[in-house]
Amino acid sequence: MTAATTRNNRNTATTQDTATVKAAPVVTGIGVVAPNGLGTEEWWRATLAGEHGIRPVADxxxxxxxxxxxxxxxxxxxxxxxxGRLLPQTDRVTRLALTAADWALADSGADLPALPEYxxxxxxxxxTGGFEFTHREIRKLWxxxxxRVSVYESFAWFYAVNTGQISIRNGLRGPSGVLVAEQAGGLDAIGHARRTLRRGGVLSLTGGVESAFDPWGLVSHLSSGRLSRARDPERAYLPFDTRACGHVxxxxxxxxVLEDAEAAARRGxxxxxGExxxxAATFDPPPGSGRPPGLGRAARLALADASVTAEDVxxxxxxxxxxxxxxxxxxxxxxxxxxxxxVPVTVPKTLTGRLxxxxxxxxxxxxxxxIRDGVLPPTGHVERLVATHRLDLVRGEPRRTSVRTALVLARGYGGFNAAVVVRAPHPA
Known part of the structure; x- marks a missing residue:
């Protein structure tokens, strides 16, 4: 595995790579572990039905x-x-990530031993890394x-542990890394995986899984000052609503599973x-600079990188x-x-919280x-739209419509912005 990759010093936008331009990489497998469903299809059914997984802390x-x-x-x-051998050396977050990776690989049908080793x-x-594991071991130290401290403490807490354990479990020796940029990092990981494929890789497991909810972990979330204090699960996370008061x-x-398009075709x-x-990714200017936030620039650059216009979305x-x-x-x-x-706008994460x-x-x-099913998932529980937000927010029920191109936006605490354009697979 390569050294962990961070973006804390990034001040400029990232668009097309310097590597030779190739066909857009394709997604051939999906593995989901979510508060409202384990497994891709279970989660998708719950999301379309508007079933949420937000609940009181029970531990x-x-x-x-x-x-x-x-x-x-x-x-x-x-x-x-x-x-069983993996359980003593892994935090809950890594167990979730390993399971999602297994499901994604099985969904893709990829025969890893038949692919180039590197x-x-x-x-x-x-x-966040393995919060629960490290706090348990630190308590033992004190x-x-x-x-009495587990030898696995040396890596089980580390934010790169999911990448490392997935790599070891599946014998993956090609270009690897981890991106640390809170929400935006989830798109950055996909963008970086795409870059590795453009530079000669054939397949990359990418995405993100988080879990940090032991007592100290919950305090770490509080430090952002952005959490909702509402007690009703259906009223706690209400973006673009007049009652918006933070997130869950x-x-x-x-x-x-992201693959080089030609390699995916060769293996059938x-x-x-989709593709x-x-x-693209940007960083917000410092407060008081008078310059606009970077989210809009990230969106425009991602559209340009995909060679699509706003009318295509x-x-x-x-x-x-x-x-x-x-x-x-x-x-x-x-x-x-x-x-x-x-354009229709949707926020299915209102059913899961921000992950x-x-x-x-x-x-x-x-x-x-x-794109596969021709349906847009609804935004949960939002009823009182802010009048100045002139958005076509998908609410209440799923919306049946043809979907060819989607824009996904993300912002990370501290000024990170990222955008990804997802497109229907090419007919060829």
């Missing part, structure tokens, strides 16, 4: 916390999905002494969900911060690009399935 007393709701994955027993890599996003954090995400891939046609999967000032910025970006009510680096890959999965 400990939160009466002293200002928040009590999270998007929690339920019904997951790691021993049902992973060998042409298959892993690029994931993670913002109370029982260093001899969640766990889970999606792992995708069973299905192609990752465009990607059939749906926008919004970042949806659910804070009035940030929602205003995003609504303005969408209106400037597409015109008032010019940090796992959320945008889940939006990409939703975009791919929207």
């Amino acid at each position: 400990y007393d939160t009466s002293g916390y200002p928040v009590s709701l999270i998007g929690r994955v339920t019904g997951f027993e790691a021993a049902d999905h992973l060998p 042409g298959i890599g892993v690029v994931t996003s993670n913002a 109370t029982e002494g260093p001899e 954090p969640g766990e889970g995400g999606a792992i995708l 891939a069973e299905r192609i969900y 990752i046609a465009g990607y 059939d749906v926008v999967f919004a970042d949806a911060a659910a804070l009035p000032a940030l929602d205003d910025i995003e609504a303005t970006v969408i209106e400037e690009l597409f015109g008032p009510y010019g 940090a680096g796992g959320g945008p890959p889940l939006d990409v999965a939703a975009a791919l399935l929207s």
Whole structure:
């Protein structure tokens, strides 16, 4: 695995690579672990039905916390999905990621041993690492002494551990890494995986999975100052609503199998969900600079990278911060690009909470399935739209429509912005 990749020093936009331009890479497999469904089809059915996975914390007393709701994955027993030897050395976040990766690979039908050994890599996003594991071991250090600390503490806590464990489990020795940019990192991982394929790779496992909800983990989410303090799960995360008061954090995400289009064709891939046609990333200017936020520039650059125009886009999967000032910025970006009510906008993450680096890959999965099924998932629970947000927000029920091109937007805490264009597979 290569050294972990960060974007903390990135101040310019990223668009097309310097490598030889190739056909857009294709997604051939999807693995989902989400608060409202385990497995891609279960999650997709729940999402279209408007079933949410936001619930009170059940593992400990939160009466002293200002928040009590999270998007929690339920019904997951790691021993049902992973060998016993992996359980002592992994945090919950890595167990979820390994399971999602297994499901994505099985969905793709890829025969890994038949592919070039150094042409298959892993690029994931993670913002938190193995919180529960490391806090348990640190407690042992304080109370029982260093001899009681697990030897696996050396890596189980690390934000690169998902990439490493997926790589080891599947024998993947190609270009790999991890992107750290909170929400935006989920799209950055996909963008970087695309870059590795353009430079000679044939397949990359990419996306993101997060989980940090032990007592200390919940405090880490609180530090952003952006969490909703509402107690009703159906009223806690309401982007673009007059009652917007912050987001609900969640766990889970999606792992995708991204392949070089020609390599996928050569092996006779069973299905192609769609193409990752465009990607761009920007960083917000410093406060007080007078310069506009970078989200709109990321969206325009991603469209240009995909060689599509705003008129080609059939749906926008919004970042949806659910804070009035940030929602205003995003609504303005969408209106400037597409015109008032010019494109359907949806926020399926209202049913799961914001999953940090796992959320945008889940939006990409939703975009791919929207293309497959000709349906847009609804935004949950939003009823009182802000009058100045002239958005065609998909609400209440799924919307049946032909989908060929989708734009996915993401913003990470600290000024990160990213955008990905997802396109229907080429007929050839």
